[in-house]
Amino acid sequence: MQFVVCIKQVPDAANVRFDPEKGTLIREGVESMINPFDLNAIEAAVQLKELLGGEVTCITMGPPQAETALRDALALGADKAVLLSDRAFAGSDTLATSRTLAAGIKKLGGADLIFCGKQAIDGDTAQVGPGLAIRLGIDYVTCVSHIEVSNDKKSLLVKRAWEEGYDLVQIDFPALLTVLTCINTPRVPSLKGKLKAKKTKIPVWGAEEIGVDPSDLGLSGSPTQVVSTSVPKFEAKKEMLEGDVDEQVEALVDRLKQAGII
Amino acid sequence: MGKVNYFLTEEQQMIVDLARQIAEEKIVPARAQLDEEEKFPWDIMKDLAQADLFGLYIPEEYGGLGGGCFENCLAVEQLGWGCIAVTTTYAASALGGYPILLFGNEEQKSKYLPDIAAGKRLVAFGLTEANAGSDAGAIQTTAVEDGDYWVINGTKQWITNGGEADIYTIIAMTDKNKGARGASAFILEKSDPGFSFGKKEHKMGLRASATRELVFTDCRIPKDRLLGRRGLGFIIAMRTLDLARPGIGAIGVGLAQAALDEAVTYAKQRIQFGQPIMSFQAIQHMLADMATQIEAARAMVYNVARTIDSGEKDIAKLAAMAKLFATDVAMKVTTDAVQILGGYGYMKDYPVEKMMRDAKILQIYEGTNQIQRNVIGQALNKEYTIK
Numbered sequence: 001m002q003f004v005v006c007i008k009q010v011p012d013a014a015n016v017r018f019d020p021e022k023g024t025l026i027r028e029g030v031e032s033m034i035n036p037f038d039l040n041a042i043e044a045a046v047q048l049k050e051l052l053g054g055e056v057t058c059i060t061m062g063p064p065q066a067e068t069a070l071r072d073a074l075a076l077g078a079d080k081a082v083l084l085s086d087r088a089f090a091g092s093d094t095l096a097t098s099r100t101l102a103a104g105i106k107k108l109g110g111a112d113l114i115f116c117g118k119q120a121i122d123g124d125t126a127q128v129g130p131g132l133a134i135r136l137g138i139d140y141v142t143c144v145s146h147i148e149v150s151n152d153k154k155s156l157l158v159k160r161a162w163e164e165g166y167d168l169v170q171i172d173f174p175a176l177l178t179v180l181t182c183i184n185t186p187r188v189p190s191l192k193g194k195l196k197a198k199k200t201k202i203p204v205w206g207a208e209e210i211g212v213d214p215s216d217l218g219l220s221g222s223p224t225q226v227v228s229t230s231v232p233k234f235e236a237k238k239e240m241l242e243g244d245v246d247e248q249v250e251a252l253v254d255r256l257k258q259a260g261i262i
Numbered sequence: 263m264g265k266v267n268y269f270l271t272e273e274q275q276m277i278v279d280l281a282r283q284i285a286e287e288k289i290v291p292a293r294a295q296l297d298e299e300e301k302f303p304w305d306i307m308k309d310l311a312q313a314d315l316f317g318l319y320i321p322e323e324y325g326g327l328g329g330g331c332f333e334n335c336l337a338v339e340q341l342g343w344g345c346i347a348v349t350t351t352y353a354a355s356a357l358g359g360y361p362i363l364l365f366g367n368e369e370q371k372s373k374y375l376p377d378i379a380a381g382k383r384l385v386a387f388g389l390t391e392a393n394a395g396s397d398a399g400a401i402q403t404t405a406v407e408d409g410d411y412w413v414i415n416g417t418k419q420w421i422t423n424g425g426e427a428d429i430y431t432i433i434a435m436t437d438k439n440k441g442a443r444g445a446s447a448f449i450l451e452k453s454d455p456g457f458s459f460g461k462k463e464h465k466m467g468l469r470a471s472a473t474r475e476l477v478f479t480d481c482r483i484p485k486d487r488l489l490g491r492r493g494l495g496f497i498i499a500m501r502t503l504d505l506a507r508p509g510i511g512a513i514g515v516g517l518a519q520a521a522l523d524e525a526v527t528y529a530k531q532r533i534q535f536g537q538p539i540m541s542f543q544a545i546q547h548m549l550a551d552m553a554t555q556i557e558a559a560r561a562m563v564y565n566v567a568r569t570i571d572s573g574e575k576d577i578a579k580l581a582a583m584a585k586l587f588a589t590d591v592a593m594k595v596t597t598d599a600v601q602i603l604g605g606y607g608y609m610k611d612y613p614v615e616k617m618m619r620d621a622k623i624l625q626i627y628e629g630t631n632q633i634q635r636n637v638i639g640q641a642l643n644k645e646y647t648i649k
Contacts, residue, residue, distance in 0.1 A: 187309075
């Protein structure tokens with residue numbers, strides 16, 4: 001079985017601050033990490049590999065420093081890693097990103113099962129996983145909270161979580177799953193894995209290597225663009241209500257009605 | 263902020279980072295409940311196994327990482343920062359594994375070490391008895407030859423990992439008349455006939471660690487379980503303890519560091535008389551002493567561990583010093599941390615009360631700090647006689 005896990009390096013959410021003037025993230029001095037959902041995707045792939053045999057390859061599109069995320073993934077049990085990095089990829093929206101990843105995975109020789117996190121915690125779109133499956137022409141299930149392998153090992157029975165419950169979906173290989181953080185507890189990295197990760201060669205593929213027309217990539221291949229961003233402002237008003245308890249309650253109900261809350 | 267450069271290799275830094283990650287993500291969130299419920303930390307042992315930490319000191323040919331005393335110290339310092347009950351459980355497995363590594367024959371090593379390195383089987387070390395603590399030569403457990411077997415009788419007391427471990431290295435008397443030279447070391451397995459477990463102790467601190475009696479009633483084990491030679495038991499025990507003692511010092515350093523971290527964080531937030539108590543010189547001086555003592559203890563532990571790894575054979579005094587100084591520092595620093603947190607420090611809502619309860623055992627186990635002073639004193643006596 002060939003497993004591929006798509007991961008994204010994101011800024012450490014706990015330490016991110018916004019520049020209110022420019023409306024952008026202040027990335028300087030903020031450590032990067034693997035998108036939390038993707039850690040569960042890696043764990044799910046490694047668990048299935050341990051059950052079914054095969055190989056787990058992690059792939060990411062990003063700047064050269066995204067290599068550290070791939071090395072972390074290797075320490076968590078992935079066997080191989082590929083970095084898709086090229087100036088031509090800069091400014092990709094979810095369409096261009098899924099095209100790039102699809103081309104990278106094709107160059108790898110395809111996969112029996114592809115894992116993505118449900119969404120990245122910086123962009124929060126949850127579109128790249130499904131988009132990638134469409135571009136590769138394979139079936140997919142999003143928001144997976146549980147995986148079971150069928151007896152003949154040719155398909156999976158997965159739970160797709162809803163707010164009120166879940167669907168039980170059977171899906172044949174090849175397939176793509178996007179996973180939730182509740183699906184498993186990512187293992188701690190191992191020392192031997194870390195030592196191996198340090199030595200593993202990580203190929204870097206650009207637009208030419210994956211054979212995609214540059215006009216389909218990056219900013220020029222992205223029909224959506226972020227025109228501007230702004231930091232939401234919270235304006236709070238303070239008012240002391242006078243009178244005895246009944247009068248105060250009445251005044252409060254009035255205010256809430258005026259504000260359209262009740 | 264200036265930090266002391268300990269000139270760690272990339273691999274050593276990796277060990278520090280990984281142990282710290284496990285301490286932060288797995289140990290700290292669980293420690294209060296494990297302590298309250300006196301619950302054995304199996305989940306965390308599995309994480310440590312997954313992280314390859316059980317194989318730190320075991321040679322690569324047996325599936326370990328080939329590290330030494332120093333690598334072990336680096337790991338337990340960070341784990342001890344999280345919880346020393348959990349760390350003691352982990353470290354006791356190394357204590358039980360050392361005799362096999364140091365004195366086992368090839369067959370014994372290849373039978374046991376790979377499983378120990380993989381964290382598949384936990385180990386315990388059994389020396390102490392009701393009437394043989396500091397006076398280790400007074401042990402009464404006996405091992406008698408009977409054809410192809412040894413028959414063991416007696417009771418070991420306060421054995422860390424007792425009942426939970428799979429493999430036990432124990433010391434028993436094979437020739438009662440020869441005193442310390444009549445002791446031998448054996449490998450026991452949990453499933454050996456006649457091997458059972460007595461009462462589980464309830465302790466002041468270190469409550470997540472299992473402390474239990476080992477009871478041998480005509481326990482028959484095959485002849486090939488003898489470690490080293492007959493009569494070598496006391497030497498095996500002492501060599502093992504010499505190697506393990508810097509690790510106890512390192513656990514003390516980690517615990518003291520955790521207490522300092524809590525105390526400084528609290529002192530910066532706690533407002534009294536209109537200002538953070540950190541601004542008061544009385545508090546600052548306490549914190550300054552704590553930080554200075556920790557740095558001194560760490561330097562000593564690291565230097566002793568590195569000296570041991572460099573091949574120095576005469577290590578008893580140095581190992582005793584590292585254990586003695588760092589664990590006395592841990593007791594003092596945790597006590598002062600409770601003082602700085604005042605009434606809050608005495609409450610279970612803050613972690614320092616547990617740290618102070620836990621710290622006390624460091625001055626007692628693996629040789630009381632009085633015994634460490636004996637070892638140092640005797641070594642000094644010998645050193646100056648030779649000159």
